Amino acid sequence: MSVAAESPSPSLSSLSEGDDFADILDAELELASSADPASRGEPPGSPSHDEAEEEEEDLAVELDAVGQGSHKRCRVEEQHQDQGTATRSGEDAIGSVKDAQIKTCPPHTGFIGGLCFTCGKNQDEEDFTGVPFGYISEGLWLSTSERDRLRGSEVKNLLRERKLVLILDLDHTLINSTRLHDISAAEMDLGIQSAASKNDPNISLFTLQGMHMLTKLRPFVHKFLEEASNMFEMYIYTMGVKAYAIEIAKLLDPANVYFDSKVISNSDCTQQHQKGLDVVPGADSLAVVLDDTEYVWQKHKENLILMERYHYFAASCRRSGQSLSELMQDERESDGALATILDVLKRIHTIFFDLGVETALSSRDVRPVIKRVRQEVLQGCKLVFSRVFPSDCRPQHQIMWKMAEQLGAVCCSEVDPSVTHVVAVHAGTEKARWAVKHKKFLLHPRWIEACNYRWHRQREEDFPVPGLKEGKGKEKVAENAHL
Numbered sequence: 475m476s477v478a479a480e481s482p483s484p485s486l487s488s489l490s491e492g493d494d495f496a497d498i499l500d501a502e503l504e505l506a507s508s509a510d511p512a513s514r515g516e517p518p519g520s521p522s523h524d525e526a527e528e529e530e531e532d533l534a535v536e537l538d539a540v541g542q543g544s545h546k547r548c549r550v551e552e553q554h555q556d557q558g559t560a561t562r563s564g565e566d567a568i569g570s571v572k573d574a575q576i577k578t579c580p581p582h583t584g585f586i587g588g589l590c591f592t593c594g595k596n597q598d599e600e601d602f603t604g605v606p607f608g609y610i611s612e613g614l615w616l617s618t619s620e621r622d623r624l625r626g627s628e629v630k631n632l633l634r635e636r637k638l639v640l641i642l643d644l645d646h647t648l649i650n651s652t653r654l655h656d657i658s659a660a661e662m663d664l665g666i667q668s669a670a671s672k673n674d675p676n677i678s679l680f681t682l683q684g685m686h687m688l689t690k691l692r693p694f695v696h697k698f699l700e701e702a703s704n705m706f707e708m709y710i711y712t713m714g715v716k717a718y719a720i721e722i723a724k725l726l727d728p729a730n731v732y733f734d735s736k737v738i739s740n741s742d743c744t745q746q747h748q749k750g751l752d753v754v755p756g757a758d759s760l761a762v763v764l765d766d767t768e769y770v771w772q773k774h775k776e777n778l779i780l781m782e783r784y785h786y787f788a789a790s791c792r793r794s795g796q797s798l799s800e801l802m803q804d805e806r807e808s809d810g811a812l813a814t815i816l817d818v819l820k821r822i823h824t825i826f827f828d829l830g831v832e833t834a835l836s837s838r839d840v841r842p843v844i845k846r847v848r849q850e851v852l853q854g855c856k857l858v859f860s861r862v863f864p865s866d867c868r869p870q871h872q873i874m875w876k877m878a879e880q881l882g883a884v885c886c887s888e889v890d891p892s893v894t895h896v897v898a899v900h901a902g903t904e905k906a907r908w909a910v911k912h913k914k915f916l917l918h919p920r921w922i923e924a925c926n927y928r929w930h931r932q933r934e935e936d937f938p939v940p941g942l943k944e945g946k947g948k949e950k951v952a953e954n955a956h957l
Contacts, residue, residue, distance in 0.1 A: 583620040587613040605752055609716075609742050610735055621755075628755045632707060633835050636827050639756035640706035640819070643765035643781070644714060644722050648812075651682075651689045651722075652787035660800045661788055682721055690786040690799075691725060694807040698816050699732050705823045707756060709736040711749055711763075713770065716741055748772060759839040762822065764815065776841040779818065782811045782927035811927070818929045821847055849882035851925050856884045860898035860905035862919055878922050895934070897922065901941035916942060 579593035584604065588597045597615070604615040616624070632638065642648060657667060670679045670688045678691035702708060710726075712719050716739040723737050742753050749770045751758050763771060766781045784805070785791035786798045798804050805811060825843045827835075855878075863872045870876075874897075875885050886893070889908050896909035896916050909916040921937035 581619070582617060584614065584616040586611060586615070605744065606742060607753065609738050609753075621752075625755055625757050629757050629760060629836070632756060632760060636705075638706050638823060638826065638840055639754065639761040640702055640708045641711045641751070641754065641761060641763040641765075641777075642708060643763075643767070644710060644712040644719065646766040646783040646785070646790070647764055647781045648692055648695050648726060648784075649689055649722060650692070650784050650786040650790055651687050652789045654686045654688065656787070656789035657688070658788035658797075658800065661797075664799065664802065666787075666799055680725055682718075685718060685721070688787070689722065689725065692784045692812055693805045693810050694812040694816075695726065697807070698812040699726065701816060702819060703732050705819065706762070707736075708732050709738060709754060711738040711754075711765075713740045713743075713747075713749070715739060750774070751777070759841065762819065762840060762844065776844065779815060779844065779929075780926065781815065784811065814928050814930070818847060845880075848880055848929065851929055851931055852878060852881040852883035855882070855895055855931075856886065856893050857895045857897055857922075858886055858889050858893050858905055859919075860896055860903040862897055862899060874919055874922055877926050881922070881925055898939050901939045906939060906942075910942070 579590055579595065582590045582592065582595070582600060582602055584591055585597040585602065589595065590597070590600070602615070602617070604617045605621050607614045607616055607621075645651060654667065661667075666679070667681075667688065669677060670681045673680050678693070678695075680689045680691075681687075682689060699708070710719060710723055710733055712722075714722075716737075719737050719739040723733050727733050738753060744750055744752055747770065749765075751761055751774055754761060758774065758777065761774070761777050763774060763778045764781055765771060765778060766783045768775065768778060768780055771778050786804070788797040788800055791797050807813060822840065822843050825846065826838060826840055857878055859869060859875065862874060863869045869885075869887060878885050883895075889896070889905055891912075893909075893914060896905050896914055897919050898906045898909075898916060899918065900906065901910070901916065906916055908914075915934045916939050917934050918937045918939050921932055921934060924932045924937070
């Protein structure tokens with residue numbers, strides 16, 4: 475993470491944008507701790523002059539040994555010295571450091587390892603409300619004001635690099651996993667476990683040895699990550715446990731070029747059973763979320779692109795028939811879910827950076843762009859539903875109705891000449907017969923779901939309504955194919 479030089483205080487804000495976030499925190503904590511022995515639990519009293527010199531020599535050797543981090547620690551020390559925190563040796567110098575620290579904290583900007591990284595005070599003894607960022611550096615907490623300041627700096631860096639933020643779910647979005655004891659008999663007969671034990675990247679099927687699990691990478695995932703990384707700063711965000719998330723990250727990113735420490739798991743969430751952008755350094759206005767589960771993003775639905783669930787193993791699709799593994803099939807790389815969504819992401823990125831020139835870059839928001847691209851899918855379509863919803867419910871409140879409207883369609887309750895599609899589950903209804911008579915599209919509700927997942931209007935003939943005579947159905951679709 476990049477940090478801008480905006481504040482004269484000896485905190486994170488006093489370092490340049492090129493500094494590494496973890497090194498900055500380490501330097502702050504090291505200096506705060508070395509300046510105040512009491513904060514480390516050491517007995518009170520000042521060191522002798524000789525001891526102080528020896529400690530300075532040891533510190534100089536250590537800083538020389540850590541390479542790049544040495545320059546950052548030295549700069550932090552110089553900044554503390556310039557502001558009077560190390561102007562005198564012995565007892566008076568330590569007293570002046572403590573006085574300066576008391577004046578600057580609280581409010582505390584953050585804690586790491588239980589200690590304030592500016593003054594060294596113990597977090598348990600302070601009235602502090604902040605946001606955990608343990609996935610960036612273990613034990614790291616930031617105040618909301620410090621998080622917001624860092625977000626501002628991160629936004630500047632992202633926009634300078636023409637990048638947005640991409641939040642990626644794991645299970646059923648990029649991968650599918652199953653426990654070894656859940657492998658079906660059919661999968662055992664096909665040798666799934668044996669194939670996974672080879673960890674052959676060509677088949678993208680792996681064994682997680684310590685977790686007694688198999689994992690299948692979704693087709694096109696490596697190419698997807700490669701191309702998306704040119705447009706987005708990417709984060710993994712899963713409701714799985716940390717150890718599992720890290721193992722999957724190694725499979726997705728074996729060279730550690732995409733995610734590094736940006737792996738968020740259930741222990742990093744600030745609300746139970748919910749995912750939130752409060753633990754992501756980039757601003758909400760730059761974030762695009764790919765996830766197969768909508769309800770975990772209650773506060774950020776406008777950022778969400780809902781993914782079609784990837785069911786490879788039998789255990790994950792027991793309610794929907796045979797699995798891809800049992801059928802010895804898989805999604806096609808060329809036009810599968812990830813390839814389709816990559817095209818959507820490219821369009822979102824282009825609109826945000828290249829087509830919004832009337833708005834200052836710093837004021838742009840990706841959420842209206844997502845909404846705009848989604849509404850293009852069924853633009854120009856007018857839909858009537860026939861016995862798709864329960865008779866005692868208002869159709870405007872039903873998920874399918876709302877989904878069609880989000881895709882840009884106009885939905886209505888009664889037929890008229892401007893209607894282009896009749897959505898039904900059987901061809902025998904009055905409205906279905908009207909559609910056939912007036913040469914309108916008659917199709918199954920699954921068509922809307924497919925359009926929603928694919929972000930592209932799907933071929934109507936692929937979603938016939940049961941009970942429709944084959945000849946008539948094909949004839950009507952062909953006649954309306956120009957729509």
